[in-house]
Amino acid sequence: MTARNISRFWEWGRKIICVGRNYADHAKELKNAIPTEPVLFLKPPSAYVKEGSPILVPLYTSSLHHEVELGVVIGKGGNAISQTSAMEHVAGYALCLDMTAREIQDECKSKGLPWTLAKAFNTSCPVSDFIPKERIPDPSNVKLWLKVNDQLKQSGSTSQMIFSIPYLISYISDFITLEEGDLIMTGTPKGVSAVQENDELQAGIEDIAIINFRVQRQER
Amino acid sequence: MTARNISRFWEWGRKIICVGRNYADHAKELKNAIPTEPVLFLKPPSAYVKEGSPILVPLYTSSLHHEVELGVVIGKGGNAISQTSAMEHVAGYALCLDMTAREIQDECKSKGLPWTLAKAFNTSCPVSDFIPKERIPDPSNVKLWLKVNDQLKQSGSTSQMIFSIPYLISYISDFITLEEGDLIMTGTPKGVSAVQENDELQAGIEDIAIINFRVQRQER
Ligand SMILES: [Mg+2]
Ligand SMILES: [Mg+2]
Ligand SMILES: [Mg+2]
Numbered sequence: 001m002t003a004r005n006i007s008r009f010w011e012w013g014r015k016i017i018c019v020g021r022n023y024a025d026h027a028k029e030l031k032n033a034i035p036t037e038p039v040l041f042l043k044p045p046s047a048y049v050k051e052g053s054p055i056l057v058p059l060y061t062s063s064l065h066h067e068v069e070l071g072v073v074i075g076k077g078g079n080a081i082s083q084t085s086a087m088e089h090v091a092g093y094a095l096c097l098d099m100t101a102r103e104i105q106d107e108c109k110s111k112g113l114p115w116t117l118a119k120a121f122n123t124s125c126p127v128s129d130f131i132p133k134e135r136i137p138d139p140s141n142v143k144l145w146l147k148v149n150d151q152l153k154q155s156g157s158t159s160q161m162i163f164s165i166p167y168l169i170s171y172i173s174d175f176i177t178l179e180e181g182d183l184i185m186t187g188t189p190k191g192v193s194a195v196q197e198n199d200e201l202q203a204g205i206e207d208i209a210i211i212n213f214r215v216q217r218q219e220r
Numbered sequence: 221m222t223a224r225n226i227s228r229f230w231e232w233g234r235k236i237i238c239v240g241r242n243y244a245d246h247a248k249e250l251k252n253a254i255p256t257e258p259v260l261f262l263k264p265p266s267a268y269v270k271e272g273s274p275i276l277v278p279l280y281t282s283s284l285h286h287e288v289e290l291g292v293v294i295g296k297g298g299n300a301i302s303q304t305s306a307m308e309h310v311a312g313y314a315l316c317l318d319m320t321a322r323e324i325q326d327e328c329k330s331k332g333l334p335w336t337l338a339k340a341f342n343t344s345c346p347v348s349d350f351i352p353k354e355r356i357p358d359p360s361n362v363k364l365w366l367k368v369n370d371q372l373k374q375s376g377s378t379s380q381m382i383f384s385i386p387y388l389i390s391y392i393s394d395f396i397t398l399e400e401g402d403l404i405m406t407g408t409p410k411g412v413s414a415v416q417e418n419d420e421l422q423a424g425i426e427d428i429a430i431i432n433f434r435v436q437r438q439e440r
Binding site: 014015017020039040041042043044045046047058059060079108109110112113114115116117120121122174175176177178179218 | 234235237240259260261262263264265266267278279280299328329330332333334335336337340341342394395396397398399438
């Protein structure tokens with residue numbers, strides 16, 4: 001194996017930490033309280049999927065939702081990182097979708113169960129190419145958008161985040177060591193909805209990064 | 221980087237999939253229903269800790285519980301693996317502890333939140349050396365035990381598992397692709413209890429693998 005290349009972090013990165021309910025308008029649309037501390041969950045790296053491969057609807061769900069999110073790619077690892085030095089640990093960004101089996105998540109929530117079935121399945125993390133840090137000088141003020149079959153579903157600005165990127169890096173690294181190649185998914189603005197077989201998803205961070213994915217049923 | 225060596229899977233393996241409530245007597249001691257399908261959650265690889273380093277009690281918990289578990293180390297990856305071929309995907313085993321911030325888990329369960337704070341923190345996965353498959357010819361019938369300060373707390377047999385190792389491998393791989401170096405933690409028998417600073421934990425799979433860890437507070 002040659003040296004790891006951050007521009008292909010999905011091939012070797014070891015964790016994906018997701019932040020839930022980080023946009024107040026999305027927390028509200030799902031009838032969740034506005035969080036007073038970040039809601040964190042994990043996806044395994046096997047959840048990554050790149051353009052050219054489809055997003056698969058797991059056999060056990062009929063309500064697969066899209067959530068467009070800004071992903072933060074860690075360059076320099078660390079723990080107990082301060083907010084003031086947090087951005088030094090960022091190598092760049094990626095446009096990500098947090099695909100969610102919504103009715104399964106609702107069931108997990110009502111039963112007090114972990115969200116694994118709802119969030120961690122294969123292709124639950126479609127991801128763009130790596131975006132070097134320099135291309136997004138102000139990650140706290142970029143627009144995220146997502147269209148299904150050319151119809152705009154989600155449109156929001158990272159300025160609406162409840163917990164900022166430096167806050168999240170500092171908060172997480174107090175108890176989970178961050179490592180090079182890790183991805184932090186920073187939450188989704190409102191407008192999530194269910195996708196269907198053969199839908200075409202297009203999403204972007206303004207016009208800095210645009211991804212296209214087709215939806216297919218998982219085969220038995 | 222040289223070729224990956226399965227005997228050091230914790231250095232490069234990319235996921236840890238944990239099974240909750242897989243022993244009926246443990247489900248009962250926590251007043252949980254006996255599951256009809258596996259309860260799965262994830263730890264990140266940053267949770268691994270090896271002998272010689274302490275288990276750290278996160279600052280936010282005062283009820284850190286030990287759970288001794290048989291870990292299954294994946295050799296050959298795959299998805300949609302059948303129960304009959306499942307054991308061909310196993311490279312070996314490890315003795316693992318699923319360290320759990322119990323009161324935080326209780327709070328997550330009651331609020332319908334993911335279990336990340338309770339299960340995914342640094343040092344939440346103490347792990348033994350790799351145990352080649354040949355050393356445990358019948359993993360469905362070995363004794364697991366754990367002592368705190370020389371007092372026996374947990375003692376059970378993997379024969380008490382609700383879902384067998386082949387069943388778990390097949391179930392998981394239907395929606396999460398298994399990869400070489402992945403670890404599946406198969407649940408804990410009854411007897412879990414809180415540990416305190418300076419406690420000495422000793423645990424074993426019979427006398428096939430024995431691990432020793434000391435408990436320390438996380439420092440600010
Ligand atoms: Mg999300
Ligand atoms: Mg199967
Ligand atoms: Mg456990």
